[in-house]
Amino acid sequence: MISPPPKPMRTRRLAGLLAALLVLPAAARAECGHVAHEGRGYVVCETDPARVELRLFRLDTTGAVLGSFARVDLMLAGEGKTLAFAMNAGMYHADRSPVGLYIEGGEQQAPAVASAGPGNFGLLPNGILCLADGVARVIETRAYLAEPPACRYATQSGPMLVIDGALHPRFLPDSDSRFVRNGVGVTADGRALFAISDRPVTFHEFGRLFRDVLETPNALYLDGKISRLYAPELGRSDIGLPMGPIVGALVDAPGDAPR
Template structure:
């Protein structure tokens, strides 16, 4: 009797042992399936990211940020025809978006984006550095002074001959390979410096104006932003951070305009120095 009971106990233990092994095996298979599914999903996500990165050309968006309205134009400088414009072929200053729109149309092109570049003097000459087609039109200004332009650190937005973009402190610009720079405009202040906000910006500041600027998303992608209402520097810089920018430059204030037909924004006036424009061929 005792022997039979012992055999039954051993049998039950053996069955429980087999069930445990079977469940462990099933769990292992299930975990492997889950891990494999995760790998597939991660692979698909990476493919989607790579596809979006490789296919992105430009986008125009309305943005509501901190209860303030902005309009934005983001583009890949390797894939769009982005140029800086100052004078026409007769050496006359272009000054306005109207004039630029007419000039590009003569060359069978359509203006799809335009905004004023860095600051300028009363005679419509660029204030500080201006480079066009690798030629230095105005030298770098490292002087001290009053106003936003001289709120140090100020900076330079540039495009290389290889169509990569950069934003750097004015004092660091000379370290760049200037022979490789196709376009450059100097302005100030820098909004973001290597991910940090300009040290003189204060949250809640009452110093509010219409503002425009440019931010560097990566070496190929830049975003231009203009406010539709008066904003302070802190909020404006923070918006560029939300776009993933580590470096951003203030372009100008209340005189700023943006031509952006995709958003039904057809500002054509202005009395500027340099204008940044993107064109496409007429169909």
């Protein structure tokens, strides 16, 4: 049986998170900050999709794989936009093509995979991050397929970290499988919260961050080992091998400085 989340300390932990994140005007809120939980450190990036655009990126205008935060930012410069923050957004094959469902700009590039399989992706239930106009949702894959919403952008990954307020039933409290991990959850009031661990953590530890601190009813694991973050306000732009899907929060690029 899946046990409900514990109640003690949730308010205090959430207050600590909000204190760690700088409070910006609502219209410009796309903020990253350091959060500690159970002696482990994380970077959490928060935004309101109703006010700040969230978008997925994989291919440039020529059909070539972008693969890096720098190339995404360079492409966005042509729109007068820049990345407030970004991270890798789902699992991919050696050619950087998505493992599961992927929608970019309203065009489906890969179908959803609902069957169990090897690896983290196949550890059901897995899920989908769906981005529509002003709305972000994390949806369990079978629920998505039963009633597909209109997603302008979507990426599938797995496993789910939190499902209707409970941790994934396969997570083990005493697991020794530890990796740097990143994921995404959406709060009851619609805020999107992206997190990446500072050091290797278990699924159970990472899921508890989303359940007990970030208080996201549903949260999705994006990846481990290759997890990377772009957060210029923190002076962070992780590098490595080319990535597949990337998710980013967009803001207007700064104009020329006054003379």
